[in-house]
Amino acid sequence: MPDPPSNIRPLPRAFFARGARRVARDILGKILVREGTPCLTARIVEVEAYLGDKDPAAHAYSGQTLRNAVLFGPPGYAYVYFIYGNHYCLNVSCEREGRAGCVLFRALEPLTGLEAMAHARGITLHSAKDYPKLTSGPGRLCEAFGITRARDNGCDLTLASGGLWIGDDGFRSRSVVLSPRIGITKAATLPLRYFLSRSPFVSGPKTSLL
DNA sequence: ATATCGATTATCT
């Protein structure tokens, strides 16, 4: 059974046409969907906001290049980049054309298609304690969903027909907390990482600020 | 639980 996402509606473009911090906070609890057989779905539990050309930690900081061009386009599109010679990372563009804010996906709670995700990750699921190894971490979630730059960069994440999209099933997030962003050296103290403090699928420390 | 380190390549200086 292909697990059709019957009660999941795509988020409208207007959702993404806001500042990266608000999009980051509100996108927690939404669902990342990869159409296919089976359909892969997972709830977003950890993200980071990147603020565009004023943010020293953002890829847009030094202006537009071929690599980061999607960030300077309209909101709601996938920016996928390759890092450390090994991993892809997924972002969604925010704000509006010419404004390069975005949100980085850091961790998901897998909902459907877990065996397919495990296969894509090259691991075997022995018990529930293996589930976080599927999608906890920016590189891991991309591997689980088969996300690559060649395949998904520039994809419209508001279109269910696009193969990769972001949906809302009415879930209301509890206990959203903030912390500094992970793995960066510039602007490393700003509290721009958003996560659900109750979720066991969050990557990295669960100590919050504020 | 936290710390350190090697792998591996696109992108930019």
Added chain:
DNA sequence: GATAATCGATATG
């Protein structure tokens, strides 16, 4: 030529 929005393995407390 240096760097990087990471991961997995290893070491140590």
